[in-house]
Amino acid sequence: MILSIESSCDDSAIAITEIATKRLLFHKKISQELEHSVYGGVVPELAARLHAEALPRILEECKPYFKELKAVAVTTTPGLSVTLVEGVTMAKAVSIALNIPIIGVNHLVGHIYSLFVEKEAHFPLTVLLVSGGHTQVMEVESLREIKTVAKSMDDSFGESFDKVAKMMKLGYPGGPVIEKLAHDGDRKRYNFTVPLHQSPLIAFSYSGLKNSVRLAVEAGSEEDFKDIAASFEHIATAHIIQKLKKYFKTTPPKTFAIVGGASANLYLRASIEELLKPYGAGLLLSELKYCSDNAAMIGRVAVEMYKEGMFSDLNSLEVCPKSVI
Ligand code: KG4
Ligand code: ZN
Numbered sequence: 001m002i003l004s005i006e007s008s009c010d011d012s013a014i015a016i017t018e019i020a021t022k023r024l025l026f027h028k029k030i031s032q033e034l035e036h037s038v039y040g041g042v043v044p045e046l047a048a049r050l051h052a053e054a055l056p057r058i059l060e061e062c063k064p065y066f067k068e069l070k071a072v073a074v075t076t077t078p079g080l081s082v083t084l085v086e087g088v089t090m091a092k093a094v095s096i097a098l099n100i101p102i103i104g105v106n107h108l109v110g111h112i113y114s115l116f117v118e119k120e121a122h123f124p125l126t127v128l129l130v131s132g133g134h135t136q137v138m139e140v141e142s143l144r145e146i147k148t149v150a151k152s153m154d155d156s157f158g159e160s161f162d163k164v165a166k167m168m169k170l171g172y173p174g175g176p177v178i179e180k181l182a183h184d185g186d187r188k189r190y191n192f193t194v195p196l197h198q199s200p201l202i203a204f205s206y207s208g209l210k211n212s213v214r215l216a217v218e219a220g221s222e223e224d225f226k227d228i229a230a231s232f233e234h235i236a237t238a239h240i241i242q243k244l245k246k247y248f249k250t251t252p253p254k255t256f257a258i259v260g261g262a263s264a265n266l267y268l269r270a271s272i273e274e275l276l277k278p279y280g281a282g283l284l285l286s287e288l289k290y291c292s293d294n295a296a297m298i299g300r301v302a303v304e305m306y307k308e309g310m311f312s313d314l315n316s317l318e319v320c321p322k323s324v325i
Contacts, residue, residue: 001025001068002306003094004299005055007087008079008107009132010042011292012054016065017299019306024118026062027296030054033173040166042132044080051086059090069100071311073302076104077320078133084319095314103302104312107293108325111259112140113304114286114297121304125284126253128240130268131260131293132158132173135204135240137247138325143304146325149251150243152204157236158262160206164232167217168225175262178229182267185230190216192235194242202247209235237271244275257284261292 006013006029013029032050036042074091076084088104095102111129113121121143129136135157137150155163158175165174170181192212195205209232216228256276258269263285276283290296305311 001065002071002073002103002299002302003062003065003069004073004105004295004302005087005091006075006107006110006293006295006298007051007055007083008075009083009293010036010047011294012051012058013293013295014055014058014062015295015299016062017296017303019070019303022118022120022300022303024296024299026065027294028058028061029294030058037171040172041162042080042172044082047080048082048086051083055086055090059094066098069098071101071103071302071306072098073103073105073298073305075107075110075298076317077106078323079107079319079321081319081321084321088317088319092314092317101311102314102317103305103310104317105298105301105305106323106325107298108134108136108138108323109143109146109301110297112138112146112257113300114259114290114294115257115284117287117290117296117300122255125255125257126251127257127259128244128263128272129260130157130240130258130262130265132156132162132262134260134323135206137244139251143301143308148325150202150204150247152206155206155210157204157206157240158260160210160236161262163210164213164217164229167214168229173261175265178233179265179267181226182230182233185226185228187230187234189227190231192231194235195239197239197242202243204239204243206236206239209239233265233267237265237268240268241271241275244272248279252279253281255282255284259286259291264288264291
């Protein structure tokens with residue numbers, strides 16, 4: 001079995017995965033959303049302190065599995081350095097105490113493997129990762145062959161929802177609350193500009209849209225919020241659809257997947273389903289409980305890495321806040 005630890009942002013999670021069967025035997029996550037909600041976003045120092053409390057509590061529940069552990073895995077990149085360190089320090093301690101190897105996992109690869117928790121992985125895949133930290137399109141051939149073909153130049157899709165919610169004083173995370181508010185709103189009322197619509201670049205940008213929304217929020221009243229949310233969600237999604245359409249002209253999709261916390265967004269899912277129709281491409285989605293950050297996806301990657309002997313050196317294993325994919 002492998003014990004895996006996730007602490008890249010505001011979720012403390014530990015999983016136990018059986019190597020031979022890829023079965024998830026244990027998974028527990030303690031979210032900090034409530035604690036960060038008053039600040040309208042994640043406060044790194046507070047997040048680190050909460051991980052230091054939550055991770056040992058979850059680890060204690062894993063004691064019955066300790067004898068069976070063949071490796072310990074941990075998210076090392078990307079994320080908040082102060083919170084990544086919490087998980088990595090715990091993983092190093094487990095590795096030393098139980099005399100088992102350590103596996104450093106990339107969180108983004110984890111999100112890709114969230115599609116395959118308790119399942120066989122199938123590639124090639126074109127993957128859209130939409131989370132609080134990333135808006136990224138990747139071509140995935142295998143565990144070791146992952147190429148980023150488009151990414152955000154500034155804010156991410158999920159982050160833009162968080163910021164819009166903060167402007168409306170609706171707490172954190174903003175994704176679910178803005179989606180709910182948008183449901184009864186008029187998507188056409190606010191004519192926000194689709195970001196980079198005249199640019200040939202296949203890239204994403206949300207900072208301009210965020211500023212247009214800010215002006216609408218400041219000029220409007222609470223009664224307008226649902227229409228602002230709906231128009232914002234519509235344009236934020238249209239931006240992704242436009243860029244994917246452009247990308248598909250040279251690289252038509254065969255199997256497409258959406259992963260990451262914001263892949264829970266139903267408007268985005270429906271829009272992508274519509275986009276894929278003419279290509280006859282399949283759409284893969286993670287189970288809702290594995291869309292947002294969790295340790296099950298880290299454990300699932302770790303099983304593949306274990307089989308390929310991709311271990312890290314205990315002394316040189318470090319955290320890296322920026323993504324290397
Ligand atoms: O993957 P995740 O749990 O953490 C990161 O790795 O960043 O993603 C969290 C992000 C937050 O920004 C949250 O607002 C967003 O995903 N999110 C959504 C929805 N549910 C979560 N964004 C849009 N619509 C949603 N339904
Ligand atoms: Zn994530």
